[in-house]
Amino acid sequence: MLDIDLTSRLPIYEQIIENIKTEIIKGVLQKDDRIPSVRILAQELTINPNTIQKAYRELERQGFIYSLPGKGSFVNEVKGQMNQERVAILKEEIVERVEELVFLEVPVSEIKTLLKGHSEEEKDEGCC
Structure with a gap:
């Protein structure tokens, strides 16, 4: 653990x-x-x-x-400052994954499309 x-x-x-x-x-x-x-x-x-x-x-x-x-x-329930810390960790993980994709020579345009496409799906579902 x-x-x-x-x-x-x-x-x-x-x-x-x-x-x-x-x-x-x-x-x-x-x-x-x-x-x-x-x-x-x-x-x-x-x-x-x-x-x-x-x-x-x-x-x-x-x-x-x-x-x-x-x-x-x-x-305890995660809230306030803990939520901000969680968001920071998740953003860090995204940056690590994007860096890994770049290292694997995935075109930046494809990465942008992937990220943009995901955010568009969220909007279509009424999330954001």
Whole structure:
């Protein structure tokens, strides 16, 4: 689930925060999905449970998760700032795909047509 780099200069708890935030923003973790308990995640990653707890407290403070005593921690509804972060990530992914298409020598005009055609389909469906 989480990708932790023990050789990174970024503290482990911050890596946990970023990993979970990314999964929420990308939609891998959905509203009300339960995230692993502190004990289970600490065992899986073989790190101190206090490190996991610190990350979870910060995620809760930022509004990404909520806790129910005796039940665990769950993904909060994505809104406001989280939506902006998700849009930024999706735009970044589009840029990466376009760069890959250019690298594969797909003509820019074809890429533009593809993107424009998709936006026209959305308008025809009454989306935008």
